[in-house]
Amino acid sequence: MSQKVKDASIPTIPAKARFSRWFGRNLLRIYMIFGFTYLFIPVAYTFAFSFNDSGKSNLIWKGFTLSNWQNPCGAPEVCNALGNSIKIGLLATTFSTILGTMIAFAIGRYQFRGRSSSNLLIFLPMATPEIVLGASLLSLFLVFKINPGFWPTVIAHVMFCISFVVVTVKARIASLDPRLEQAAMDLYANELETFRRVTLPLVAPGIAGAALLAFSLSFDDFIITNFNSGTLITFPKFVYVSAARGIPAQANVIGSSMFFLALAIVIAGQLVKRKKTR
Amino acid sequence: MSFPKVRVPYLLLLPGFAFLFTFFILPIINLAQTSTQTPIAGGDTGQYEQTLAFGNYIQAFVDNKEQFARSFVYATLATIFALVIAYPLAYAIAFKSGKFKNILLVLVVAPFFTSFLLRTIAWKQILGEEGFVVPALRSLHIISQQTTLTSTSVAVVAGMTYNFLPFMTLPLYASLERIDPRTIEAAGDLYANGITAFRRVTVPLSLPGVVAGTLLTFIPAAGDYVNAAILGSPNTKMIGNVIESRYFKIVDYPTAAALSFTLMAAILILVTLYIRKAGTEELV
Amino acid sequence: MSSDAISARGDLRLTRITKSYGDFKAVDDLTLTIPKGSFFALLGPSGCGKTTTLRMVAGLEEPTVGSIHLGDTDITTTRPYQRPINTVFQNYALFPHLTIFENIAFGLRRRGIKDVKEQVDKVLNLVELPHLAERKPTQLSGGQQQRIALARAIVNRPALLLLDEPLGALDLKLRRQMQIELKWIQREVGLTFVHVTHDQEEAMTMADTIAVMNEGKIEQMGSPADLYDNPETAFVANFLGQSNLIKGKIDGNDGDNLVVDLYGQKVSMPKKRSHAVDNSLYAGIRPEKFRISRLGTPVKGNILTGGHIEDVSYIGVSTQYVVAMPWGQEVMVFEQNDDGVAPFDKGDEVNISWEPTFTFGLRGDEDIEAGTEVNPEELEEQ
Numbered sequence: 001m002s003q004k005v006k007d008a009s010i011p012t013i014p015a016k017a018r019f020s021r022w023f024g025r026n027l028l029r030i031y032m033i034f035g036f037t038y039l040f041i042p043v044a045y046t047f048a049f050s051f052n053d054s055g056k057s058n059l060i061w062k063g064f065t066l067s068n069w070q071n072p073c074g075a076p077e078v079c080n081a082l083g084n085s086i087k088i089g090l091l092a093t094t095f096s097t098i099l100g101t102m103i104a105f106a107i108g109r110y111q112f113r114g115r116s117s118s119n120l121l122i123f124l125p126m127a128t129p130e131i132v133l134g135a136s137l138l139s140l141f142l143v144f145k146i147n148p149g150f151w152p153t154v155i156a157h158v159m160f161c162i163s164f165v166v167v168t169v170k171a172r173i174a175s176l177d178p179r180l181e182q183a184a185m186d187l188y189a190n191e192l193e194t195f196r197r198v199t200l201p202l203v204a205p206g207i208a209g210a211a212l213l214a215f216s217l218s219f220d221d222f223i224i225t226n227f228n229s230g231t232l233i234t235f236p237k238f239v240y241v242s243a244a245r246g247i248p249a250q251a252n253v254i255g256s257s258m259f260f261l262a263l264a265i266v267i268a269g270q271l272v273k274r275k276k277t278r
Numbered sequence: 279m280s281f282p283k284v285r286v287p288y289l290l291l292l293p294g295f296a297f298l299f300t301f302f303i304l305p306i307i308n309l310a311q312t313s314t315q316t317p318i319a320g321g322d323t324g325q326y327e328q329t330l331a332f333g334n335y336i337q338a339f340v341d342n343k344e345q346f347a348r349s350f351v352y353a354t355l356a357t358i359f360a361l362v363i364a365y366p367l368a369y370a371i372a373f374k375s376g377k378f379k380n381i382l383l384v385l386v387v388a389p390f391f392t393s394f395l396l397r398t399i400a401w402k403q404i405l406g407e408e409g410f411v412v413p414a415l416r417s418l419h420i421i422s423q424q425t426t427l428t429s430t431s432v433a434v435v436a437g438m439t440y441n442f443l444p445f446m447t448l449p450l451y452a453s454l455e456r457i458d459p460r461t462i463e464a465a466g467d468l469y470a471n472g473i474t475a476f477r478r479v480t481v482p483l484s485l486p487g488v489v490a491g492t493l494l495t496f497i498p499a500a501g502d503y504v505n506a507a508i509l510g511s512p513n514t515k516m517i518g519n520v521i522e523s524r525y526f527k528i529v530d531y532p533t534a535a536a537l538s539f540t541l542m543a544a545i546l547i548l549v550t551l552y553i554r555k556a557g558t559e560e561l562v
Numbered sequence: 563m564s565s566d567a568i569s570a571r572g573d574l575r576l577t578r579i580t581k582s583y584g585d586f587k588a589v590d591d592l593t594l595t596i597p598k599g600s601f602f603a604l605l606g607p608s609g610c611g612k613t614t615t616l617r618m619v620a621g622l623e624e625p626t627v628g629s630i631h632l633g634d635t636d637i638t639t640t641r642p643y644q645r646p647i648n649t650v651f652q653n654y655a656l657f658p659h660l661t662i663f664e665n666i667a668f669g670l671r672r673r674g675i676k677d678v679k680e681q682v683d684k685v686l687n688l689v690e691l692p693h694l695a696e697r698k699p700t701q702l703s704g705g706q707q708q709r710i711a712l713a714r715a716i717v718n719r720p721a722l723l724l725l726d727e728p729l730g731a732l733d734l735k736l737r738r739q740m741q742i743e744l745k746w747i748q749r750e751v752g753l754t755f756v757h758v759t760h761d762q763e764e765a766m767t768m769a770d771t772i773a774v775m776n777e778g779k780i781e782q783m784g785s786p787a788d789l790y791d792n793p794e795t796a797f798v799a800n801f802l803g804q805s806n807l808i809k810g811k812i813d814g815n816d817g818d819n820l821v822v823d824l825y826g827q828k829v830s831m832p833k834k835r836s837h838a839v840d841n842s843l844y845a846g847i848r849p850e851k852f853r854i855s856r857l858g859t860p861v862k863g864n865i866l867t868g869g870h871i872e873d874v875s876y877i878g879v880s881t882q883y884v885v886a887m888p889w890g891q892e893v894m895v896f897e898q899n900d901d902g903v904a905p906f907d908k909g910d911e912v913n914i915s916w917e918p919t920f921t922f923g924l925r926g927d928e929d930i931e932a933g934t935e936v937n938p939e940e941l942e943e944q
Contacts (some may be wrong), residue, residue, distance in 0.1 A: 028370040035367045036385060039443065042400035043389045049400075060408050065384035075924035099294035118291065125302055125436050127493075129501025129545065131518045132538045135525060136305035139312050139535065161299045162294060178728045182622050183655035185642040187718070188568075197668075220394050222504060223518075227525065239395040243508060247399065255396040262391035 043259060050252035058249045068249040072257075075248035081238035082254055085219050088150070088234065092157035092218040099158070100165025107166070108173035125163045133160055134227030141228065148230035148239045156228045157221060161214040168213060172206025205273075216262065309513055313535035326532060331373035338536040344522050346544070349516040350430070352506075353499035356438035359444040360495050361488065364440070368450035368487075369480075373459070386447050396509050398437055402428055405436075405509075437505040442498065446491040453487020454480070489556045493549060517541055567640045568673075571721050572633020573598050574619065574754070579628035581614050581778075588614040590778035592628070596722075601748050601755045603769035605762055607801070607935070612758045612779040616724050619756065620649045632721055643672070648715035649724040653731065654701035654707045662686075662710055663695040669718040685717040688747065705736050712744070716751060725757045729764065740797060741767050762802045766790070767823075774798050776933070792922050793846065794837050799924065800933030805846050806893045807930045812841040819918065825889040829864035831921035842926025849894040849918040854883060854912045861915040869893070871910045 023228070053063035073079035107118055125133065137156050141148060184194040222236040228239065239251055285444035313334055315326035339346065371382045389397065403410050405427040415421045427433050457480060465475035503518030517537060574596040581589040589611040596602045604612040615704060617623040619630060621642035629638045637645055648669065657665050666682045675681065686692045689709040697706060708728060715723055725744075729737045745768050748755045760763050765772050766786040773783040774797070782789060782798045793799035810824040819830045822845055829845065836843060854871075855861050868888035875882040876899075883895040883906065895914060906912065 028366060031366050032370045032374075032382075035363065035370075036382075038440075039386065039389045041404065042397040042440075043392050043403055046289040046392055046396050059403060082285065099297055102290040103294040103517065106287040106290035112287045118295075121295065121298060125298070127497055127545075127549070129498060129518075129541060131501040131503065131521055132306075132309070132693065133302070135521060135534060135538050136309040137301060138525065139531065140301075140305040140308050143293050143308060148526055159298065162298060164296075166856035177652065177653075177655065179651055179655040180657060182642070183649070183651055183657070184297055184668070186620055186622070186647075186649045187714070188643045189668070190643050193672060198657060216391065220390075222395060223502075226522075236393050236395045239393060239399065240504070240508075243395075243399050243402075246425075247396075255392045259392045263384070263388050266388075267381075270384065271441050 040043060046252050047256045047259075050249055050256050052249050052252075054246075054249045058247050058252065068253050072250050072253045075240055075250045077233065077242075078235075078248060078250045078254060081233045081235045084129075084150070085235040088154050088157060089215045089218040091154045092161055093211050093215040095154075096158045096161035096165050096214045097207065100162045100210060100214075101169050103162070103192055104166045104169035104173060108170045122163050122166045125160055126167075128223075130160075130223040134224035137224070138227045148228045149232050150229075152228045153225055153232065153234070156224050157218040160221075160224060163215055164213055164217060165210040168210035169203065169206045172203050172209075176202055185259075212265070220256070245256075312531050313539055315532045317532075317561050331532070334532050334536045335540060338533045339540055341533075342517060342537060345515050345517045345520050346540070348431075348514070349500050349518065349541075350544070350548075352435050352438060352514075352516060353496050353502075356442060356499050357446075357492050357496045359435070359439040360443055361492060364384060364443055364446040364450055364490075364491065368447050368454055372451055372454040372457075377435045383448075383451065386451075387444055390444055394441060395504070395508075398441065398505060401433070401437055401440065402508055405433055428509060429514075431510065431514045433509040434506050434514050434516075437509045438499050438502060441505065442495040445494040445498070449490035449494060450484065450487040453484045453490070457483045486554065489553070493552070497545055499548065501541060564782070567632070567635055567637050567644045568646050570632040570635035570637060570646060571598070572635075574722055574756075575631040576615070576619070577629045579615070579618065579625045579630070581611070581618060581623065582626045582736040589618070589625070591626060592778070592780060593781065594708075594773060594779075594783070596622070596754065596756060598721075598754050600770045601745065601768060602757065603765040603772045604756065604775055605760070605765040605772050606756045606775035607760055609777075610775040612760075612775050613726060615775075616649075616726055616756065616758045619722065620647055620724055621645050622649075624818050643853040646718075646721040647718040647724060648718050648722075649726060650708075650715050650728045652726045652728065654711040654764060656700075656711060656714070657705055658699050661696050661698060662691075662702070665699065665710060666714045666717055668714065670677035670771065673718070678898075680804055681717050682827050682929060685713045688716070688750075689713045703713045704731055705740070708732065712747070716753070719751075720753065722754050722756060725755060727759055728757075729759075737764075744768060745851075766802070774801060776801075790848075791920075795932070796844070796924055796926070796928040796930050800921070804849055804894060806849060806852075807846050807924065807928075808843050808891065808893075809926070810843055812838065812843060814835075818922070822923075824866065825887075827866050829866070829921070830918045831864075831923060832919055835919075836922060836923030838923050838925055840926065844926065844928060844930060846922040846924055847885040847916055847920060849882075850880075850896040850898075851916045852893070852897075852914045854885070854895055854897060854906055854914055855943050857911055857913060859913070861913065863915055863917045864921070865913055865915040869912050869914055871906055871908050874906065874908055885912060 003245035049061070050068055051064050051066065052058055052061055053067070054060075068074065086179055103118070103122065106112075107115060107122075134156065137152070137159070138148060139150050146152060176199070180198055181194050184198045185191075189197060220236060221234075222240060225234050226240075227239060233241070235251075235254065239247055242248070242251070282324065311328065312326070314330050314332055316329045316331045316334075318325045318327050342524070367386070371379060375382050403409055405546070407426070412421075412427055416423055461483070462475055462479055465479045466472075470478060501518050503516055503522055506514050506516045506519055521534050521537050524530045524537065574594075576592055576594040576756065579589055579592045579594075580587060592611075592615065604615060606612050614623060618625050619640075621637070621640060621644070627640065631637065632646070651868060657668065660668070666685060667678045670681060672676050679715075682695070685694065686695060689712060691706060691709055691713075694702060694706065694710070699710070702710065708731075709729070729740050732740060741764060744755070744757075751767055757765070757768060771783065772786055772789055774781045774789065776797050782794045789798060790802050792803065793805070796805075797803040799807065808824050810822045810829075813821045813823045813828065815821065815833070816830060818833055820833050820836055822829050822831060822843065824845060831845065854863065857867070866887065869885040871883055871888045872892060873882075873884040878899070879894050881899050883897065884897055885893045887893055893914065
């Protein structure tokens with residue numbers, strides 16, 4: 001007579017232990033929620049107060065209104081400042097991306113004497129406090145009797161953006177398989193064609209990322225801009241200066257829009273990337 | 279098309295480096311040169327002559343040693359807090375987020391698309407009398423009726439910590455992400471429990487990220503003055519505020535220049551010591 | 563002059579090619595002719611210079627000394643895109659940002675060829691992957707990528723097709739299948755293939771002619787059968803299959819044969835299969851050529867007595883014996899199990915015998931360990 005095999009028992013964990021296990025496993029996830037909440041508090045605040053029916057001074061909640069969003073240029077200095085920031089940003093991005101990409105290719109692709117010194121030179125502006133960068137550039141302009149203003153600001157922005165562009169593009173170049181360019185030449189593409197049809201398309205995402213980074217660094221810059229812009233008002237400068245008497249809600253509108261726009265661009269970029277590998 | 283291959287890198291470097299030389303190196307040299315000037319006796323404000331007055335440095339340092347000290351203390355505190363807050367966050371994104379990894383990374387950086395000034399001012403208003411934090415803390419009797427949070431060193435350090443958080447989080451994430459999870463499994467296989475494995479495997483392997491993150495946070499923090507200006511008071515002045523005022527309020531270029539150089543030198547010394555201790559070479 | 567290179571056709575001639583990196587010679591005074599239309603293999607262990615040689619033919623490296631001719635045209639200093647030579651790279655090097663169609667069309671477009679679609683479709687059918695034309699390389703499996711890399715090269719009808727260990731990343735079964743397919747495609751399309759590999763079985767399966775390379779030089783070149791049956795150096799004898807090399811002395815002649823003294827026992831071998839320069843030599847016999855017999859059993863041909871069996875390994879198809887000879891050497895014997903299970907056991911006293919014509923003779927001063935190091939890459943394959 002065969003004895004039935006004893007039923008395998010499903011292990012049970014007492015309820016109290018079950019909770020503490022769940023807690024331990026999810027502790028980090030809970031922390032993440034708190035962390036992200038902390039990160040977004042001021043953003044949420046800014047966004048909320050963009051709907052404040054505040055008039056000139058946006059310090060206390062007065063009432064909900066869409067008028068700020070419908071008329072973002074209602075407070076005249078806001079759009080003027082925004083316009084300046086955008087103009088400077090586009091110019092600075094263009095020049096720093098071009099110069100920086102060229103440097104990235106030189107350092108990333110070629111062995112030459114002075115390569116490590118070049119790396120050092122690129123690293124230095126990133127390691128220098130903004131106040132020193134801004135102040136020293138201002139001193140130089142003063143020596144040459146150039147007044148701070150639009151073009152000095154553009155120059156200053158290009159200067160500090162180049163290093164970030166180089167680092168970003170260089171990383172992308174490093175991940176490029178040299179055999180792809182060899183394959184192109186094996187398949188009858190000369191050096192220029194290889195660059196145009198293989199190297200550049202593959203490095204392009206890095207260059208695009210660098211350009212985006214440069215623009216956001218330039219747009220958001222305050223310290224260096226403060227030293228070199230003289231009477232020209234950029235958006236961050238406008239916010240700083242009007243902090244005392246009250247920032248118009250339109251500035252919140254602009255700030256929130258920048259947030260959503262940038263978020264949209266980055267998410268779109270991610271979706272495109274995901275679609276490409278699908 | 280056959281120009282010698284040797285010349286190409288130099289041609290590529292030329293425009294960018296010429297630009298950097300003119301607008302980075304030269305200004306710094308000029309700043310050095312300004313720092314040893316003295317005002318022309320009987321001249322207008324803003325007129326100086328070169329007198330190799332190295333005493334400017336001593337003078338500047340002695341007059342402002344309080345602000346120097348404060349800058350480094352605040353920067354160190356902000357860096358430490360940022361590290362403590364960012365490390366678990368970066369860890370969670372790297373190991374515990376599955377397919378949401380990329381979205382979460384974007385969300386870490388996203389708040390910083392809003393202007394940094396708007397964010398800092400938002401904190402000022404949130405922590406101010408009209409915000410919700412202070413009244414809430416008061417009604418819970420955690421702080422007294424007289425204490426305010428704005429215009430305090432607490433607010434300044436909190437603001438700095440917040441503003442430099444992504445500079446700490448991203449390098450930490452990059453370093454943690456590179457760790458092969460199988461090394462941690464191997465530690466478990468070799469009798470290390472969760473905490474030991476973390477201490478002896480994960481932390482050492484994430485050190486390059488820690489070094490990069492702390493540097494990227496400390497260096498700008500030491501020279502920052504915006505947080506101190508918005509969230510602080512005259513009692514929380516940092517060296518950045520002093521330099522700014524020596525340019526725009528009390529015109530005293532040599533002192534400002536001397537202070538800038540002292541700041542740079544101090545940062546460089548600290549960073550070199552730190553890197554040597556941490557032992558990483560390639561940062562860029 | 564260089565634009566003529568692209569229409570060059572004919573045999574590939576490497577003349578006294580040396581490639582030096584400082585003091586190190588990756589390729590050392592190499593002279594080689596690869597006949598048009600053949601399937602040629604460059605075989606050797608890693609570091610022997612075979613890949614460097616291939617890259618010089620492709621134009622991706624320049625020789626330090628020497629010249630390369632395709633037919634009558636000197637292509638030594640021409641750029642890769644000026645040569646009618648295409649490469650199938652080791653990790654395929656497919657362009658990740660282009661579709662499969664565009665990858666294959668790349669070379670055609672650079673050369674300004676008009677009927678691109680027709681040509682690409684034709685070659686996609688040849689490799690049996692017409693449905694993948696619009697996909698991207700990252701969406702394909704390793705085997706599919708390999709075939710597309712091949713298609714991309716073949717569609718250009720090059721004078722020479724170079725293959726740099728193209729089957730290395732594939733698993734065993736797929737590799738065997740691809741070996742047969744590559745050989746078929748080469749016959750079908752009629753191109754000259756130059757295949758670089760460290761896998762001697764692969765080379766012997768696929769190639770008409772093999773050049774065995776070692777330390778930058780060619781050890782021996784010939785058909786797979788030539789190299790296997792009549793190796794000229796210990797390296798070739800050991801690298802291709804396994805060999806038993808027994809030290810001996812030439813004792814005299816016997817018509818077309820030599821009489822060789824192996825530790826006191828006399829055997830005979832054909833004179834023309836000896837590469838000895840004086841009267842010392844190593845007699846080489848492949849393990850499968852040996853026959854084991856019990857003492858007293860009559861045998862034909864050469865015989866060595868006094869062996870006893872050290873080890874028996876039954877491998878289904880065959881049995882491998884290790885036989886210890888009286889002079890201290892252990893000899894390998896492979897016996898087919900064609901009449902049932904192996905008849906010999908460990909410890910048995912036996913004779914080994916073989917047909918004299920299967921003997922090959924190497925110089926007496928050869929390093930008999932040459933070519934026996936286990937290649938770490940080969941370990942991975944198993």
